[in-house]
Amino acid sequence: MGKKGDLSNFERGMVVGARRAGLSISQSAQLLGFSRTTISRVYKEWCEKGKTSSMLQSCGRKCLVDARGQRRMGRLIQADRRATLTEINTCYNRGMQQSICEATTRTTLRRMGYNSRRPHRVPLISTTNRKKRLQFAQAHQNWTVEDWKNVAWSDESQFLLRHSDGRVRIWRKQNENMDPSCLVTTVQAGGGGVMVWGIFSWHT
DSSP states (O other): OOBOSOOOHHHHHHHHHHHHTTOOHHHHHHHHOBOHHHHHHHHHHHHHHOOOSOSGGGOSOOOSSOHHHHHHHHHHHHHOTTOOHHHHHHHHHTTOSSOOOHHHHHHHHHHTTOEEEOOOEEEOOOHHHHHHHHHHHHHTTTOOHHHHTTOEEEEEEEEESSOOOOOOOEEEOTTOTTOGGGOEEEOOOOSSEEEEEEEEESOO
């Protein structure tokens, strides 16, 4: 069965070209693979109105959040990753001439690549410890395997028997799972637990 929907500008041009070349409606439909109704309509529109462009671009509902609105919404996410959909929608509509509903906000965020996900839990590292770890890595970046054979590694960790699992959700893109603003830090707190200490080296 031939194509019945609206055609692209190129396809419309082929229809007009075939008819002007002397082909009948049936011959044009067989050659181009479109329905006879489509061939007749397109050629009639060209003859009466000189129309050669498709109207597909004007179809559908206009997007309520343009590129500027998406940048505004992106800044709201960056400012507060833990904001709820209602809070984001309220902040976005503040000062805007045309407000949007939460469904539009959700659709826009998904179009931008954001989804509501649970954050990864990572150990809490202070600014001082971050600097010390970086200094250690820079000082030992050229060590060989033989150098590391003379080092013994030890650590201790407390395993909690009872842990409060407060559910927190954030807005992030697929590749932002380890972004600092998308993480929830954990600390070794009370609640009952077991402290374990261990050591290992190349030789033992």
